[in-house]
Amino acid sequence: MPEKQEGALSVYRILDITDQRGTFCARLLADMGADVIKIEKPQGGEARNIPPFAGDLPHPEKSLYFLHRNTNKKGITLNIETPDGKAIFEKLVKSADVVVESYKPGYLKGLGLDYKALKEINPGLVMASITDFGQGGPYRDWKSSDLVDFAMSGAMIGSGYPDGKPTALPGSPGDDAASYSAAISIVTSLYMRGSTGNGQYIDASIHENSRLGLYPWGLVMWYSNVRSDQPLPPPAGRMGTMIYPVFPCKDGYIRAVALTPRQWDCLVEIIGKPEVLCTEEWREFYFRIGNADALNVLVSEYTRQYTMQELFEKGNEAGVPIAPIYDIKGFVESAQTKAREFFVELDHPVVGKYKCPGTSFKCKDSSFGIRYSAPCLGQHNKDILCEELGLSINDLAALRRAGVI
């Protein structure tokens, strides 16, 4: 097999000392070719305990969360609270480009490993802290979680049924949004460093970034409704079913989004032009939003006569965006997912061979994509500590006994 081309970030070494929160940031960089070393405490990080597990039985190498979020990383163990562990970490920092961390604000300073200290070792170091609320301010020491991030993002109030509960967006959306923001800041800093030689410190708050990653329009939409007569839906309402209607089919549901009159005409066309829908008022987007329940009853009668796939194809050929509400299997097995080879086979030392989601992008010249599965605990201790830092196997044994690795 020919050698892979250079990845966009393959000259960079990233030290990832995050556990659960922020760990996606380094994954994003790894997917573009960066050499990421995940550094865990000797007994392993908490993220290894997050269910479900491959084969369902709890096992530190089988958390699906850990496997997904740490794909493409190498892994070593290190207790940075011990003097020896700290010294090893400092050696690694010396030749690294980036440190990503998510400890509670002040923790690394207590160890003498904050940015100020690390910059002394490596003036070109780029360091990002990804924390729940940021490094300062009244909420600095508050605690968050995926659900709390989403609640405070401004997006949850609009999520779910109009008369139902605000409903969580699955996954870790706030954390992911902050991971994106931190990764953008990191690559910006590396790009700048190319001409200035200077390092950079980045403070990424999950709270601040979650709203921007999910719904940056929230504020302007609200102000617009308060301050003008714009015919727009109230942004605070849960309007998903009204703006982006869902209709039943023979074998499931489709979502059909007609924003323009032309798209609406196409929708009416493909379900057989029922007379009751051919009036001028239904062509008006805001009229449809305002009469969503009535519309649903009328349209459902016709969409029920088709399968999801039939309407998916008919709609898109005619010019109205329609998609099936695929379940997870539906997406994984869809013709498009297969044609793009989104899922990639990996071979993990403990889990064995499995198919994992790949990268959402393909690049012509700098491609890298998926290279290896998430590291087992301490899998690369020998590669990094012996071959790079020159420790002996006996040194490793002693460090292990002392609880350092």
Place this chain on the structure above:
Amino acid sequence: MSNIPLEGIRVVSFGSGIAIPDATKILGELGADVIKIESKVNPDFMRTIASDPNNSPGFNESNRNKRSFGVNLTIEKGKQLVKDLIKDADIVTENFRSGVMDNLGFGYEDVYKIKPDIIYLSTQGYGKGGPYSHYRGYGPILSAASGLQSIWAQPDDEYGCGGSFPHPDNMVARQAVLLILAALDFRRRTGKGDFIDIAQTEVAASLIGEIQLDYTINERIQKPIGNRSPYAAPHNCYRCKGQDRWCAITVFTNDQWGRFCDAIGTPQWTEDPKFSDTAQRLANVDELDKLVEQWTIEQDQNVVMYTMQAAGVPAGIVQNAFEQFNDPQLQWQNAFVEIDHPVAGKYPHPNIPFNMQDMEFKQSTPAPLLGQHNEEICETMLNISKQEINRMKDEGILESVLQEKQE
């Protein structure tokens, strides 16, 4: 040496909606000069769903920090103007439906001939290649097609209905910016440009990769669990006093459970053995949630949040835009900036979120009116005389909709 990160980088941005406009807004925040190519006949659809094309709130947020060049690309001379802009550009971005850029003569192959080291980022709903590459998709359509929407629901909902906000568009925007920045660094090191293709369904899917692994490894098709967690309880969004007022509370450990109980005054039910540890609480979660809500429903949502946070329990109100604007932490972070738009007037917008010590960021500029910068771009970037500009306006090569607010 300037400390503005992308100073001197030029972006020519085609496209519509959110993903690319929001991505180039962010590149503008980082200091790039972004030129949005617009058309009067086929404007950005976000301009079309407001009563005034220059006063669409979503458009005006996602199109800050860019200049608008209104040009008729069906006329050869119009095409030539844009080709001339691309000769001096570093980045081209687009999110039109597949085939549109090729038909306009601005596909990657065409642009590559004009500018071999161009960084060209293209993103569609379903990505390039495959049977659905030409299919249309807005964010909520792609949430449906990615499998995400099927689990974005309460367990007893008829179907997952997702939200009012267009997920994953803004995440796609961030993925695009990240790839562009990495490509700029790659170009700096190697001299090579790149062509990048993002499938928006795959961005949505990659954010729930662990749930797909549950299928590919365990053959389990996950069902919606609403606001609950398989490994924490209480873990829900609880109704508080008032209309549509809620607070999320999440208790992950027995230690946090103890703090939670103390914080609500240790009512007798909290001492029931059926709530004594996480496994017990999960087994009796319906009853637990009802009991928790008996407490929250009597409280103001902020009281719930502050009480929990003071006790070290992760909790947060379900914020609406107004509450977000008044959030003490966001205020402290200077998270909002007032921008004066020529038609919409003064509005608060999100401030630049990038918190980097030694970098400078310019004040955001308001979203442009359609074709607002035609003359400026022609004169200063394309060296075209005023007479020639006027002639091109008359001939419909340059297009604009410039009605400003009437005082």
